[in-house]
Amino acid sequence: MKRYDYIIAGGGLAGLSLAYYMNQSVLRNKTILIIDKEEKKTNDRTWCFWEKVGESSFDPVVFRRWNEVYFYGSNGFEEKLNLGQYTYKWIRGIDFYDYVRTELAGNPNVTFLNAAIDRLTDTSDGGFVITGDGQYIADYVFDSITPLDMENPKRHNMLQHFKGWEITTPRPAFDPTCPVMMDYRVEQGGVGVRFGYVLPVSDTRALVEYTLFSDKLLEPADYDRELHTYLRDFLKIEDFTIEDEEFGVIPMTDERPKTSKRNHVIRIGTSGGYVKASTGYAFKRTQRFTQQLVTELLTKGKPQRRQWTLRRWFKDLQDSTLLNVLLKGRYPGDEVFTRLYKKNPTPRLFAFLDEETSWWDDLRVMSTVPIGAFMRGLLDALLKRF
16 A cells, blocks of 8 residues: 555646645645546646636636626626636646646646545545555545535435537627527526526637536436527528537536545535526636645645535525526526616626625625526525424
8 A cells, every 4th residue: 555645636727726736836846646537638628717807816728808898798798797706718638638747747746546436435544445446545635526415305416417518600690709508598497497598719710619507417318409590590690510529517506525434535626616606617726726725734634624604605505596586487597687687797706606705795796696496496495404
């Protein structure tokens, strides 16, 4: 059995982000094992996020960036949103993986292992990992592979699921200066909300996605049908070639990640609740939480359990309330999001979704949602917890 200072279980966004920030500090002198069942050689996902100017550690791999976005809401509302001090950014998975792995390649203390993890446990001696290739132990194991409990009746559980095609067209069909961030004109149905979005590469090439927030996945053919419908009816495109495609499922849940008693196994990423429950956004939260972890290791010598402050509890309750409204069908989801973007300056709404607003700004944003539906959702969310 080989011992390391740290083991990172899962080499995706959270695991590689954590390793990257460790490598930027004196922790680069620690021995680090990164275990993932895949080698991350394909462009398997896309991350889009807004960010204030000069904030990103990963600006070198931003594929496209924009200062304005199109928003198409319900009841005919449409607007080109000015993002103010924010920039909307697109990072491709393969570019992120290659960049971080290249950064880590120069550090002999970092080891990559491609293997499936059969067992991951917390022991008195440290975090213990078993793979088909061997057994490993570390002072701390950072676990991004253990799934959250999505069956807890006292919690709200939805899925963000999506399929996208990167297409080319024989004639100009896209505005490369401005993406479609959200398009709620698509037919809504059942629990949750549905929307399309378009990330242009050029005037003849773009990634076009169909996304749902709901409690169940569709049949595979249904995603293709809805993408065809969106392209034909709203983008007015019938002649195109599919160059690449992606499909993904992200949990949207207010389930709290379980913590180990000995605190040698620390959950990160989706497993650690890094995905914002009400929106499915993960990239920026992952950067914030992994940087916090590194700071704790540097200043305290060990990860700290996240404290449930009044502020954090309030933000968590906001997420639960929106999930409740969507799951219970208390108000049409497309109209909820249309009201938010119609009645709030985009920078304020972005700050709210990033959990960076004051109490006063929180109240200003919350006053723009349908109050009756959200009060019923709030009460139900509170009752679920007791």
